[in-house]
Amino acid sequence: MEQHKNRTEPDNTAVRTALWRALHVQVDALQHxxxxxxxxxLVAPPDDWMERPDMKYTKRLRASVVARSRxxxxxxxxxxxxxxxxxxxxxxxxxxxxxxxxxxxxxxxxYEIDQPDxxxxxxxxxxxxxxxxxxxxxxxxxxxxxxSWWEELLKTGFDTTKPAVVVCTGVTLYLSKEAIADSxxxxxxxxxxxxxxxxxxLPIELLDxxxxxxxxxxxxxxxxxxxxxxSFFSPEEVLKLARSAGFKEAKTISTKEMKQYxxxxxxxxxxxxxxxxxxxxxx
Numbered sequence: 390m391e392q393h394k395n396r397t398e399p400d401n402t403a404v405r406t407a408l409w410r411a412l413h414v415q416v417d418a419l420q421h422x423x424x425x426x427x428x429x430x431l432v433a434p435p436d437d438w439m440e441r442p443d444m445k446y447t448k449r450l451r452a453s454v455v456a457r458s459r460x461x462x463x464x465x466x467x468x469x470x471x472x473x474x475x476x477x478x479x480x481x482x483x484x485x486x487x488x489x490x491x492x493x494x495x496x497x498x499x500y501e502i503d504q505p506d507x508x509x510x511x512x513x514x515x516x517x518x519x520x521x522x523x524x525x526x527x528x529x530x531x532x533x534x535x536x537s538w539w540e541e542l543l544k545t546g547f548d549t550t551k552p553a554v555v556v557c558t559g560v561t562l563y564l565s566k567e568a569i570a571d572s573x574x575x576x577x578x579x580x581x582x583x584x585x586x587x588x589x590x591l592p593i594e595l596l597d598x599x600x601x602x603x604x605x606x607x608x609x610x611x612x613x614x615x616x617x618x619x620s621f622f623s624p625e626e627v628l629k630l631a632r633s634a635g636f637k638e639a640k641t642i643s644t645k646e647m648k649q650y651x652x653x654x655x656x657x658x659x660x661x662x663x664x665x666x667x668x669x670x671x672x
Contacts, residue, residue, distance in 0.1 A: 397506040397513075401614070402559060403482030404432050405443055409451040410458060412444055418657040423455045423462070427485040431514045449600065449662035456647045456661050457588060461556050462486060464586055464669075468554045469493050473582070475553035478502060479538065479572070480560035483511060487526045498525050500545060502538050505530035533564060539575045552582035552672075562590045562618050569620060573634035576672075583672040585636070588665050592621040597663040604664060624666050631670045642667035 407428025414426050416439070438444065444451075465476055465486070474497055478484055481501035487494050501508065508528045515522055522528070527545045531538045543549070555576050561569050576585050593604050611618050622630070624641045631639035644663045652660055 397510045399432075399483060399507040399510045400504055402616075403503075403507055404434075406454055406559060407432055407483040407485075408434065408438060408441075408444060409447070409454045412439065413451055413455045415439075417451075417659055418655070421455075422452075422651050423459045425455075425458070425485055425489060427488050427520075428483045430518055431483055431485075431511065447603070449660060450603065450664075452652070452659050453644075453647075453661040453665060456651050457558050457665065457667070459651060460642070460647065460667065461558065461586055462490070464584070465497075465554050465556070466490070466493055468584060469496055473552050473554055473584075474498060475548065475551060476500070477542065477547075477553055477555040479555065479557035479587075480533075482507060482559065487523070488515070488520050494523070494525070498527070498548075500527045500529055500542060500547060502529040502531055502542065504532065533560070533568060533572075538572070550580055552580045552584075554584050554586070555579070556586045558586075558588040561587065561620055561622075563616060564620060566620050570630060570634065573630055573636075577631075577635040577670075579672050581672055585668065585670045585672075587668045587670075589622045589627050589668060590618070590620070591623065591664055591666060595623060595663075600662045600664060603662070622666070627666060627668050631668055636670040637672060639668060639670040642669055 410423060410425040411429035414421055414424055469476075476486075476497050477500045478486075479502050481503045484501060487499050487501075508530045512522060512528060529538065529541050529545060531541050557572075564572075573585075573587075576583070593601055596604055608618055624643070627641055628639055643666055644661055647661055
């Protein structure tokens, strides 16, 4: 494929995550944890994209990405079946739930919140590829550290009187702890029965030994790219944040639990890295 050129460009992390999801389908054994190659269509990378170092040498990170994507998808579908009709994605990147899950999407109002360039680029590619943008898919452009994502969300007509599912992956690493705490406090005020699933990143000393060198390399690369990693949390700190924000119930989901959910019967050695912990909280 040839790289598609546009006036705006998506965030590099969003592109990498989309390609990891596609790579899982193309190189990992069945059964696939998540079937998502639409991101690959959006990105349209060069033919040798699988040879990129961040594709070839990051198998455990790829496993983590597809596991957390599947975890979120299962959660949203479960809540939709219970009647929750609002789905908010903080840091949506090149998420393709709205394009893939036609069985669920018509019953949801989906709000994708991310950097303006990423959303503008994604919108253009969806149009070019014939996916379009349905009326129930709302793009909410925002710089998380500068403006209020909540205020921008309200401008879309978001209904605050009804419960919602809010998810956030791949974002907290780049935000200050103050910005994270503010977002949690805002989400905790959502209508009763709302649910949050947010990924946090563990400090390097809490990672499995085999994952520590990769984390050190990623940290150096992020600093060089001008997007340094900012915030890391232990599971205990995550729960403390949730309690301080005012959530009624909160628990963490560990990598060990993710392995039990999605990797227990695999025979190909695919296992997730140990860098993330999920907060699952309800209002």
